Amino acid sequence: MKIKVVESVLKANDAVASENRRRLDAAGVLAINLMSAPGSGKTTLLEKTIPALAPVRCAVLVGDLQTTRDAERLGKCAADVVQINTGRGCHLTATQVAEGLASLDLNGISFLFIENVGNMVCPAGVDLGEHVRVALLSTPEGDDKVAKYPTLFQPADAVLLTKIDLLGALDYDKRKVYEDLSRINTRAVLIELSPKAGAGMERWLAWLRQQRGERT
Amino acid sequence: MKIKVVESVLKANDAVASENRRRLDAAGVLAINLMSAPGSGKTTLLEKTIPALAPVRCAVLVGDLQTTRDAERLGKCAADVVQINTGRGCHLTATQVAEGLASLDLNGISFLFIENVGNMVCPAGVDLGEHVRVALLSTPEGDDKVAKYPTLFQPADAVLLTKIDLLGALDYDKRKVYEDLSRINTRAVLIELSPKAGAGMERWLAWLRQQRGERT
Numbered sequence: 001m002k003i004k005v006v007e008s009v010l011k012a013n014d015a016v017a018s019e020n021r022r023r024l025d026a027a028g029v030l031a032i033n034l035m036s037a038p039g040s041g042k043t044t045l046l047e048k049t050i051p052a053l054a055p056v057r058c059a060v061l062v063g064d065l066q067t068t069r070d071a072e073r074l075g076k077c078a079a080d081v082v083q084i085n086t087g088r089g090c091h092l093t094a095t096q097v098a099e100g101l102a103s104l105d106l107n108g109i110s111f112l113f114i115e116n117v118g119n120m121v122c123p124a125g126v127d128l129g130e131h132v133r134v135a136l137l138s139t140p141e142g143d144d145k146v147a148k149y150p151t152l153f154q155p156a157d158a159v160l161l162t163k164i165d166l167l168g169a170l171d172y173d174k175r176k177v178y179e180d181l182s183r184i185n186t187r188a189v190l191i192e193l194s195p196k197a198g199a200g201m202e203r204w205l206a207w208l209r210q211q212r213g214e215r216t
Numbered sequence: 217m218k219i220k221v222v223e224s225v226l227k228a229n230d231a232v233a234s235e236n237r238r239r240l241d242a243a244g245v246l247a248i249n250l251m252s253a254p255g256s257g258k259t260t261l262l263e264k265t266i267p268a269l270a271p272v273r274c275a276v277l278v279g280d281l282q283t284t285r286d287a288e289r290l291g292k293c294a295a296d297v298v299q300i301n302t303g304r305g306c307h308l309t310a311t312q313v314a315e316g317l318a319s320l321d322l323n324g325i326s327f328l329f330i331e332n333v334g335n336m337v338c339p340a341g342v343d344l345g346e347h348v349r350v351a352l353l354s355t356p357e358g359d360d361k362v363a364k365y366p367t368l369f370q371p372a373d374a375v376l377l378t379k380i381d382l383l384g385a386l387d388y389d390k391r392k393v394y395e396d397l398s399r400i401n402t403r404a405v406l407i408e409l410s411p412k413a414g415a416g417m418e419r420w421l422a423w424l425r426q427q428r429g430e431r432t
Contacts, residue, residue: 037254038336038365039357065337068361088367090306090337118364120254121281121306121335140356142256144348147283148334149254151304165358169385171412180273 020101020129028105029059030212033128035152036136037145038118041162041195043070045136045204046113048195050077052205059107061100062115063092072116078113080104090122096125097128110212124151131215135188138163142208143173146180154184154214158191158207165194229342232310234376236317237245238344243273243322244426247330249344251368252352253361254334257378257411259286261352261420262329263413266293268421277316278331279308286331294329296320306338313344326428340367347431354379359389362396370400374407374423381410 024031034042043062052057057079062070071083082100084092097114106112114130116123129191135156137145140163146153153159159181161174174192181190189207193200240247250258259278266274273295278286279302287299292303298316301310313330322328328376330346333338351372356379362369369375375397391410397406405423409416 037357038361039253039354064364066358066366069364070362088337090335104336117337118253119306119335119337121304121333122338125304138255138356140354140382141253144283144285145254148280148285150282163420166356166382166385169382 013094016098017127017129020097021092021131023101024095024106024112024131025216028111028216029106029109029112030132030216031128031130032208033114033116033123033130033133034136035116035123035133036118037120037138037141040118040136040138040141042115042136043073045160045162045193045195046074046115047077048201049113049205049208050074053111053208054200056110056114058111058116059104059109060113061092061097061104061117063096063117065089065117076084078103079109083199085116090117090119091126092123092128092129093126094114109209120149120152121143132157132211133194134158134160136162137177139166139170143176146177146184147185150184153181153188156185157211158189159185160204161190161192163194164192164199165197167169221353224281229310232314233343236313237309237347239317240322240345240347241432243325243326244432245322245328247320247328247344247346247350248424249337249339250345250352251332251334251349252334252376253336253354253357256334256352256354256357258334261376261378261409261411262290262331263293265329265424266290267423268356268417269327269424272326272403273331274321274327275322275325276329276331277308277313277320279333281305293326300431302333304334306335307342308332308344309342310344314354316354327424334360336361336365336368340371348373348422348427350374350376352376352378353393355382355386355388358393358398359423362400366400369397369404372401372404373427374405375401376420377406377408379410380408380415381413
C-alpha cells in the first residue's frame with residue numbers, strides 16, 4: 001500500500017519533470033541540477049560562475065527549507081532568481097520547479113541553475129526536468145563520501161570536488177575519491193575546484209559551455 | 217490519504233521508539249542520537265570520545281546508506297558496534313534501532329551512541345528511543361546552517377560546533393550561529409570542538425556524564 005503511494009507520487013513527479021524539460025528546451029535554456037550536502041559551496045560556486053559566464057545570462061531556482069539568504073546572495077549576480085522554501089521537504093520536486101519556472105522570465109537566459117536542498121540522499125533520483133546533474137563534494141566532508149552516498153554520485157554528469165584550498169589543513173586522500181567514483185560512475189568528469197581561491201574555474205566553465213553546445 | 221499513511225508510519229515508529237527507551241532504561245544505558253550533515257565529524261568525535269570515557273563502556277549503532285567503514289573505525293574503540301545499512305533510507309528508524317539493540321550486548325554499557333545517517337533534514341523529528349539529541353555543525357559548512365535547517369537544531373539538547381581548528385582558514389562568523397540558535401532553542405548547550413585537535417573535549421565529556429547522572 002505504502003509503496004504504491006510512493007510510486008504514484010514519483011510517476012506524477014516524472015511527468016511534470018518532462019514538461020519542465022520541454023519548456024526549457026523550447027526556450028533554449030540548459031538546466032543544471034546542483035546537488036550536495038549542506039555547506040559544500042553551491043551558492044558560492046554560483047556567485048563566481050554567473051559573473052564569469054557574462055554576457056551570457058543565467059537564472060537560478062534555489063531550494064531551502066527556510067530563509068531567503070541564498071536568493072539574496074544570488075540576486076546580486078543572476079538575471080533572475082526564485083527562492084523555493086520547502087518547509088520540511090528534503091529535496092526539490094518537479095512541481096516546485098514548474099512553479100518556479102512560471103515566475104521566471106526565461107527570455108534571453110542560457111543557463112538555469114537549480115540549487116537543490118542541501119542533502120546527499122533525498123534529491124538523488126528525483127527528476128526536476130534538468131539536462132545535467134552536478135554533484136558537489138567538499139573536501140572537509142571527508143574522502144569517504146562517494147562510497148557512502150553512491151545514489152548521489154552514480155547518476156551525476158559532473159562531480160565537483162570543492163574547497164580544495166583547505167586540503168593543506170585536512171587529512172584527505174584525493175585518490176580515494178577518484179577510485180570510489182570510478183567504481184560506480186565512469187561517465188562523470190571530476191573537477192577540482194575552489195571558487196573562493198579561483199582554482200579550477202576555467203575547466204568548470206568550459207564544461208558548462210560544452211554541455212550547452214551539445215544539449216540545446 | 218497520503219498524510220494518513222505518513223501519520224500512521226510515524227505513530228508506529230514512536231511506539232517502537234518508546235519500547236527502545238524502556239529497554240535502554242532497564243539496562244541503565246543513556247542513548248545519544250547524533251545528527252548532522254555528512255562529514256561533520258560524527259565518527260571522528262566518537263573515536264575520541266569513547267576512549268576518553270574509559271573505563272566506562274560504550275556501544276555504537278551506526279547508520280549509513282552503504283559501507284561498513286564507520287563501524288570498522290569504531291570497532292577499534294567501542295565495546296560493541298552494529299552497522300545499519302539503510303540502502304536509500306535517509307534516516308534511521310526506531311525499528312532499525314530495535315533490531316540493532318537485539319544484536320548488542322548491553323550488559324555493563326553506560327552510553328549508547330546512535331550515529332544517524334548524515335543528513336540535516338530527515339533524521340530530525342524521528343524518535344529512535346534516545347534520551348538526548350545532539351546536533352553537529354562543522355565550521356566549513358558555513359555560519360548560516362542553524363537558520364537554514366531549524367528542524368534539526370530546534371529539538372537538540374546539545375549543538376556541537378566541530379572542526380573549529382579550521383576557523384583560521386574560513387570566512388566564518390561564530391556569532392551568527394549563537395544568534396540563530398538563541399532564536400529557536402534556548403535550552404541547548406553549544407560546545408565548540410575539535411576532536412582532532414583535542415579542543416573542547418573536556419566540556420563535551422562533562423556534559424555527557426552529567427546527562428547520564430540526571431537521566432538514568
